Amino acid sequence: MPRVFSGIQPSGELHIGNYLGAVRNWVALQDTYECLFSIVDLHAITQPYEAQDLAPRTFDMAVGLLAAGLDPEQCTIFVQSHVPEHTALMWAFNTVAPLGELERQTQFKDKSARLESVAVGLLNYPVLQAADILLYRADLVPVGEDQLQHLELAREIARRFNARFGTDYFPEPQPLLTGATRIVGLDGQAKMSKSLGNTIGVLESPEAIWEKLRPAMTDPARKTRKDPGNPDICNLYSLHQHFSPAATVAEVAVKCRGALWGCLDCKRVLADNMIAHLAPIRERAAALRAHPERVREILAAGAERCRRLAAGTMAEVRRVMGFLPAGM
Numbered sequence: 372m373p374r375v376f377s378g379i380q381p382s383g384e385l386h387i388g389n390y391l392g393a394v395r396n397w398v399a400l401q402d403t404y405e406c407l408f409s410i411v412d413l414h415a416i417t418q419p420y421e422a423q424d425l426a427p428r429t430f431d432m433a434v435g436l437l438a439a440g441l442d443p444e445q446c447t448i449f450v451q452s453h454v455p456e457h458t459a460l461m462w463a464f465n466t467v468a469p470l471g472e473l474e475r476q477t478q479f480k481d482k483s484a485r486l487e488s489v490a491v492g493l494l495n496y497p498v499l500q501a502a503d504i505l506l507y508r509a510d511l512v513p514v515g516e517d518q519l520q521h522l523e524l525a526r527e528i529a530r531r532f533n534a535r536f537g538t539d540y541f542p543e544p545q546p547l548l549t550g551a552t553r554i555v556g557l558d559g560q561a562k563m564s565k566s567l568g569n570t571i572g573v574l575e576s577p578e579a580i581w582e583k584l585r586p587a588m589t590d591p592a593r594k595t596r597k598d599p600g601n602p603d604i605c606n607l608y609s610l611h612q613h614f615s616p617a618a619t620v621a622e623v624a625v626k627c628r629g630a631l632w633g634c635l636d637c638k639r640v641l642a643d644n645m646i647a648h649l650a651p652i653r654e655r656a657a658a659l660r661a662h663p664e665r666v667r668e669i670l671a672a673g674a675e676r677c678r679r680l681a682a683g684t685m686a687e688v689r690r691v692m693g694f695l696p697a698g699m
């Protein structure tokens with residue numbers, strides 16, 4: 372069975388951008404592939420963060436993923452820093468990773484432009500990503516268009532390592548284009564992201580969901596209820612497409628174009644459908660929070676399995692790189 376690897380940052384509570392853009396696909400993939408899903412806390416520390424928040428954010432993400440439908444009987448869920456081989460392999464890859472390519476990565480250029488002082492960890496982020504994938508010799512990586520560049524770099528690193536050490540040990544992982552959706556935030560401007568404060572959490576209460584949807588950006592042409600709108604340029608309409616039944620989606624388009632209702636009416640219907648869709652996830656999360664030891668056990672079992680796989684890879688990496696075996 373082909374092996375899939377993917378990771379998600381421990382941004383705390385899962386938001387609907389993560390859910391619709393990635394995690395919902397992961398839930399489907401676990402039926403067909405051998406899946407390894409990682410909460411990538413080592414990546415998270417390349418951006419400014421508060422140390423006391425990292426562990427709770429990691430735990431909350433684990434709760435979110437399990438509640439969203441990842442099943443530890445069907446896939447492996449683990450925390451990246453619980454498997455030290457990720458950084459060991461990254462160091463080996465640092466010796467073949469091309470600096471010029473790293474500097475040309477779009478995400479590095481974007482993120483570094485916003486910082487006064489740029490740490491090496493941010494530059495090396497894609498090298499760690501290559502190590503994440505290749506540590507498990509994953510065949511497939513579910514990616515959106517915006518991550519294809521990082522995956523291509525991982526393939527380049529695999530090729531360079533194999534060529535440098537005369538091996539074919541590392542496969543070139545292939546993209547698994549899952550039709551991942553780019554979910555725009557409530558500001559109607561940028562991709563939904565916790566750091567931009569434009570998200571709705573999957574586990575938020577019905578009241579909180581409504582409070583966030585109510586002021587959300589719509590088609591600016593609808594200044595008053597009598598102005599017709601264009602649903603195709605309204606982010607709320609795209610959310611209807613994910614959460615509302617097809618008949619409602621069609622009705623929304625007609626009522627918007629014909630100015631047959633106000634945006635607040637439209638948002639209320641969306642809120643009700645979103646709340647109903649997310650209710651079972653919220654219930655599973657509450658059950659998991661009542662038994663945090665169960666979450667810790669799942670993460671421990673996931674890390675143990677990954678450490679076993681990773682130890683095999685690192686033994687081979689050390690051998691082909693010519694290190695003196697320990698204890699000799």
Ligand code: SF4
Pocket residue numbers: 589590593600601602605606607608623626627628632633634635637638
């Ligand atoms: S009626 Fe609905 S789809 Fe149309 S602009 Fe308002 S919120 Fe958007």
